Amino acid sequence: MILAGCGGNAEQADVSAASINAHPGKEIYDQYCYSCHNPGLNGAPRLGDAEAWAPRIAQGRAILLTSTLEGIAPAMPQRGLCLSCSDDDLAAAVDYMIEEGQ
Numbered sequence: 804m805i806l807a808g809c810g811g812n813a814e815q816a817d818v819s820a821a822s823i824n825a826h827p828g829k830e831i832y833d834q835y836c837y838s839c840h841n842p843g844l845n846g847a848p849r850l851g852d853a854e855a856w857a858p859r860i861a862q863g864r865a866i867l868l869t870s871t872l873e874g875i876a877p878a879m880p881q882r883g884l885c886l887s888c889s890d891d892d893l894a895a896a897v898d899y900m901i902e903e904g905q
C-alpha cells in the first residue's frame with residue numbers, strides 16, 4: 804500500500820513537470836532567435852524547415868553549437884545576439900531547433 808502510494812505520487816510529479824513547458828530551449832528561441840530564424844532572414848535556416856536543416860544537422864550538434872557561440876559571418880551573430888544567455892541556454896535553443904527541424 805505505502806509503496807504503491809509513493810509510485811503514484813512520483814508519476815503524477817513527472818506528468819505535471821512535462822506538461823508545464825514544451826521544450827527547455829523554446830523560451831530562448833522565442834526571445835532571441837525567432838526574429839531571424841522564423842522568417843529565414845538573410846538565409847537563416849527556418850524553424851521546422853527540414854530541408855534547410857538536414858545538411859546543417861548532418862554536420863553534427865557540436866558544430867552547430869560552435870557556430871551559435873562564435874557566429875557565422877556575416878549574417879549569424881555571435882551567441883544569436885543573446886549576450887546574457889549561458890552556453891547551456893544556447894545549447895537548449897539549438898536542441899530545440901534541431902528537434903523542430905527533423
Ligand code: HEC
Nearest residue numbers: 835836839845846847859867870871875878879883896897
Ligand atoms: C540576426 C539574425 C539571427 C539571429 C538573431 C540568430 N540567427 Fe542563427 N543564423 C542566422 C543566419 C543568417 C544563419 C545562416 C548562416 C550561414 O549559414 O551563413 C544562421 C544559422 C544558425 C545555425 C546553423 C549553424 C550551422 O553551422 O549551420 C544555428 C544552429 C543557429 N543559427 C542558431 C541560432 C540560435 C540558437 C539563435 C538564438 C540564440 C540564433 N541562431 C539567432 C541568423 C540569425
